[in-house]
Amino acid sequence: MGYYRYDVLCEIRERGLEQPIGFDGHSSRSINEMMAKITKLRENEIYKHTHCHPDCIKRGCGKLCVMDGLHKFSCVHCLMEISGEKEKAMNALNLPTVCPETPVDGSAFCDIHCKALCEKGFEILGLRDFLLHCGANPSNYTKDDRKKVRARTIELSLLIGENVKTPSAIANYTSRNLIDKVTRKDPSAFDRAEEIPEEMTCTKDLGNAQQLRGHSRGILAMIEGGGIIRSWCHIYRSESLSQAALFVIAFFLMKFRELQESQWASQKFYLSYDNMCQLANMKIWRSPLPLTDKEGSRLNILSNMWTQNITKIIDVLHINNHKRESCKTLYNPDLMKNEFEDGNSMVCEATFSWLGKYKKIINSLPKTRFEFLLHRLIIHRNQYTEYCYRVTTVKIVYWK
Ligand SMILES: [Zn+2]
Numbered sequence: 001m002g003y004y005r006y007d008v009l010c011e012i013r014e015r016g017l018e019q020p021i022g023f024d025g026h027s028s029r030s031i032n033e034m035m036a037k038i039t040k041l042r043e044n045e046i047y048k049h050t051h052c053h054p055d056c057i058k059r060g061c062g063k064l065c066v067m068d069g070l071h072k073f074s075c076v077h078c079l080m081e082i083s084g085e086k087e088k089a090m091n092a093l094n095l096p097t098v099c100p101e102t103p104v105d106g107s108a109f110c111d112i113h114c115k116a117l118c119e120k121g122f123e124i125l126g127l128r129d130f131l132l133h134c135g136a137n138p139s140n141y142t143k144d145d146r147k148k149v150r151a152r153t154i155e156l157s158l159l160i161g162e163n164v165k166t167p168s169a170i171a172n173y174t175s176r177n178l179i180d181k182v183t184r185k186d187p188s189a190f191d192r193a194e195e196i197p198e199e200m201t202c203t204k205d206l207g208n209a210q211q212l213r214g215h216s217r218g219i220l221a222m223i224e225g226g227g228i229i230r231s232w233c234h235i236y237r238s239e240s241l242s243q244a245a246l247f248v249i250a251f252f253l254m255k256f257r258e259l260q261e262s263q264w265a266s267q268k269f270y271l272s273y274d275n276m277c278q279l280a281n282m283k284i285w286r287s288p289l290p291l292t293d294k295e296g297s298r299l300n301i302l303s304n305m306w307t308q309n310i311t312k313i314i315d316v317l318h319i320n321n322h323k324r325e326s327c328k329t330l331y332n333p334d335l336m337k338n339e340f341e342d343g344n345s346m347v348c349e350a351t352f353s354w355l356g357k358y359k360k361i362i363n364s365l366p367k368t369r370f371e372f373l374l375h376r377l378i379i380h381r382n383q384y385t386e387y388c389y390r391v392t393t394v395k396i397v398y399w400k
């Protein structure tokens with residue numbers, strides 16, 4: 001607890017926040033609430049990078065954005081599903097229908113859903129008991145068992161009805177607003193634009209582990225060529241293209257906010273992703289993005305950012321896995337060589353080999369602490385990266 005207390009206080013100081021009313025800095029309850037608040041703030045911003053170094057720029061700082069999934073991290077979540085109309089809509093978009101909240105100790109469900117189920121007279125809430133109730137075998141949990149459990153949770157979710165405010169797993173990608181807009185305009189926006197014949201697809205292993213509890217599938221991170229981590233979000237079920245697309249849009253909207261509006265139209269970025277060919281093949285990019293904000297049409301300039309502002313590449317290592325010739329030309333990492341000879345599209349691999357070391361600690365934490373600890377690690381890492389550039393006597397070996 002001492003660690004969280006100290007770092008929560010650091011965060012309050014760094015943000016220049018007043019100590020919020022009710023925050024005593026001692027009880028785990030008030031610290032937990034503060035960590036949840038910080039996460040809400042964090043979801044709407046990108047990590048700051050104030051002390052840049054010429055060597056950092058050389059590697060692609062600010063311009064080369066590398067996105068990759070780190071599947072080692074997984075956060076336990078409630079087994080409840082979103083149901084009814086919402087579920088249909090989410091399924092159609094290939095977006096996760098899970099409740100991301102932390103289950104109550106020993107239970108299959110989070111606090112909100114335990115209460116909602118109890119109110120409806122359903123009281124088998126213990127994890128093992130619930131799995132048995134669904135006809136699954138907790139000692140030898142299979143994919144079929146998982147299906148049975150899902151079918152039962154969907155029934156239960158219909159039982160509790162849509163009045164219970166289910167926390168949404170997509171809240172961490174971007175505002176619900178944006179998704180609503182995207183889908184209202186074109187319900188098939190997240191479909192593939194062209195079917196690629198099976199033998200022609202450049203596949204990526206997005207696996208699916210069978211675990212008793214619900215687990216997130218990892219995190220998706222955006223790291224700039226210089227090594228600064230700028231943003232991350234959870235991924236649920238699988239590293240689906242819909243989730244990646246939303247993360248990209250949300251990230252670049254925040255990135256543009258760092259710039260003068262007059263620079264928006266002409267600003268060029270490189271985006272590297274190992275599954276770029278599939279991502280770029282989504283319908284959502286074929287027409288302008290439905291972006292508007294409170295002030296009206298200001299964001300309109302950015303609705304063509306995918307074609308106008310972003311050069312798409314696949315990193316040096318992964319390009320070899322892409323069998324199609326078109327991938328090698330369209331998304332060739334050499335496209336950035338003119339501007340960044342030392343552009344580092346492998347920056348995620350190096351960063352993840354460091355971050356992965358915290359896997360055991362982070363994965364054992366409930367959602368609030370998982371998110372807060374990861375957030376603080378990233379802040380410390382970014383400060384260390386800046387320090388390494390500044391102090392040339394410290395060899396920067398880990399991102400070679
Ligand atoms: Zn930099």
Ligand SMILES: [Zn+2]
Pocket residue numbers: 078079080099100101109110111112113
């Ligand atoms: Zn829940």
Ligand SMILES: [Zn+2]
Pocket residue numbers: 201202277278322323324327
């Ligand atoms: Zn490909």
